[in-house]
Amino acid sequence: MSGVLVVGGGLAGLSTAAFLAWHDVPVTLVERHTGALRHPRARAVNNRTMELYRGIGLEPAIRAHRSHAADPGALLLRVDTLAGKEIWRREAVAPAGPGSASPCGWASIDQDELEEVLQGRAEELGADIRFGTTLRTLDVRDDGVTALVEDGTGQYEITARYLVAADGHRSGIRRRLGIEPDGPGVLGDTFTFLFVADLHEALNGRTISVVHIEQPRPGTVLLPHDGDRQWVFSAPFEPDVDGPPEEFTEEYCADLVRAAIGVPDLDVRVVPQMADGTTILTYQLGGRVAPRFSDGPVFLVGDAAHQVPPTGAFGASTGVQDTHNLAWKLAMVLRGEAGPSLLDTYDTERRPVAWFTLEQALLQLRDRTGRDVLGNGAKPAEYDSVVFGYRYGPGEALPPEELRGQVGTRAPHLTVTRGGTGLSTVDLYGPRFVLVTTDGDAARPLEKEYPLDVYELGTDLDAPDYLAAHE
Numbered sequence: 001m002s003g004v005l006v007v008g009g010g011l012a013g014l015s016t017a018a019f020l021a022w023h024d025v026p027v028t029l030v031e032r033h034t035g036a037l038r039h040p041r042a043r044a045v046n047n048r049t050m051e052l053y054r055g056i057g058l059e060p061a062i063r064a065h066r067s068h069a070a071d072p073g074a075l076l077l078r079v080d081t082l083a084g085k086e087i088w089r090r091e092a093v094a095p096a097g098p099g100s101a102s103p104c105g106w107a108s109i110d111q112d113e114l115e116e117v118l119q120g121r122a123e124e125l126g127a128d129i130r131f132g133t134t135l136r137t138l139d140v141r142d143d144g145v146t147a148l149v150e151d152g153t154g155q156y157e158i159t160a161r162y163l164v165a166a167d168g169h170r171s172g173i174r175r176r177l178g179i180e181p182d183g184p185g186v187l188g189d190t191f192t193f194l195f196v197a198d199l200h201e202a203l204n205g206r207t208i209s210v211v212h213i214e215q216p217r218p219g220t221v222l223l224p225h226d227g228d229r230q231w232v233f234s235a236p237f238e239p240d241v242d243g244p245p246e247e248f249t250e251e252y253c254a255d256l257v258r259a260a261i262g263v264p265d266l267d268v269r270v271v272p273q274m275a276d277g278t279t280i281l282t283y284q285l286g287g288r289v290a291p292r293f294s295d296g297p298v299f300l301v302g303d304a305a306h307q308v309p310p311t312g313a314f315g316a317s318t319g320v321q322d323t324h325n326l327a328w329k330l331a332m333v334l335r336g337e338a339g340p341s342l343l344d345t346y347d348t349e350r351r352p353v354a355w356f357t358l359e360q361a362l363l364q365l366r367d368r369t370g371r372d373v374l375g376n377g378a379k380p381a382e383y384d385s386v387v388f389g390y391r392y393g394p395g396e397a398l399p400p401e402e403l404r405g406q407v408g409t410r411a412p413h414l415t416v417t418r419g420g421t422g423l424s425t426v427d428l429y430g431p432r433f434v435l436v437t438t439d440g441d442a443a444r445p446l447e448k449e450y451p452l453d454v455y456e457l458g459t460d461l462d463a464p465d466y467l468a469a470h471e
């Protein structure tokens, strides 16, 4: 029994598969849906996460896409109806380019397109990705797992040394393990669908990024999907009052759109957001963190481990960072380069980051909407400290300009030259450990003993500011 089974082919699962395959770990991923979900959801990838994707060669492919949320001049609007009274407007901030903190700027890509890019890269690196395959039962032992899965042709077993549960915020695997998340819990229920309509008249020349609409009910949101005639409609619902949204008829959905747009005779067509024809999906906004991120050979990543509200755009990026942290550790343990206790550090490092990120997302929710879930008077941290400055171990999150290679922090970004080519120090930290030293002769023998790359300053690396930039 070798390798890793990943359950769930969303952003976290596909990222896990890509990072593991990059480390040459045999990985199989099963996803119950037959294709990617056609819904933009997260539309911003923060620059720390872009650094991780850059490390596996994905930056150009991600930048080749651009979300319509970042179209030039796109607006964040609050309106009564789209054609009616405008209550508030702000220009959507275009993702910033690389600053002094990072070689990467933010990326603006719709999550459905990012998932396609990730799937392509994971497969190119050798991952076995099986869409249309559902986990049915799971036998967990100390030495591995046996999963019974089902696809269109029947049921079969997959055995693996480790299992990564990337099965989303309703994680069935987490439930099977009896892991009950902590935190404020459900913050609201929403349903979404895609529709096609000509909104040019109601838009009246405006390009939109996100529109918050009071009609037909406060909390309704309209997002552009294809930049022309396809849109995403999302609204809150109360399960006890509205019943299951999956049972809403197309005509009912079209009427909701007409009320939101403020054009009673608008021609509206609801279209599937999944390859199997599903039109309506629900999403529970929540604030939860699992009390442990692993159980024997099973590891929780992404929304299965923690769920944060969309305020702040932290959710997806935090999940991707989990998978990067876990992948190199699984690779070292599977190769026999580290003992299994290395895997315990996945929980001790990532769980505090999840709590910190949840707190920051809830503070942004409070500041934007007045809804104070925490009620503890906490102040939001500087945004870039949340993105870059969290620490593995004790200590406050730091702003990027104070990162100086302190233990447990992300190493600072500097531009250096290697073999005549300029690159970021962040690019040095690849699949192996890195030792930057002034004494190459003493350090080089270590390369034979450990998975380690040694760089001697002044010889292998032209980096005059390196020592000054580190503690």
Ligand SMILES: Cc1cc2nc3c(=O)[nH]c(=O)nc-3n(C[C@H](O)[C@H](O)[C@H](O)COP(=O)(O)OP(=O)(O)OC[C@H]3O[C@@H](n4cnc5c(N)ncnc54)[C@H](O)[C@@H]3O)c2cc1C
Residues within 6 Å of the ligand: 007, 008, 009, 010, 011, 012, 013, 030, 031, 032, 033, 041, 042, 043, 044, 111, 133, 134, 135, 136, 166, 167, 168, 169, 172, 283, 301, 302, 303, 304, 310, 312, 313, 314, 315, 316, 317, 318, 319
């Ligand atoms: C409206 C909205 C806006 C958002 N905006 C942002 C943003 O701007 N920035 C940001 O960072 N985050 C954002 N998020 C959050 C982000 O979308 C989620 O954090 C992310 O999708 C979680 O990814 P995941 O892979 O962990 O889970 P999911 O995307 O939920 O994937 C889990 C997968 O597991 C599969 N699965 C479940 N059970 C099984 C089984 N038994 N067998 C096989 N497969 C199974 C499911 O089919 C699913 O595809 C937003 C979310 C929403 C709803």
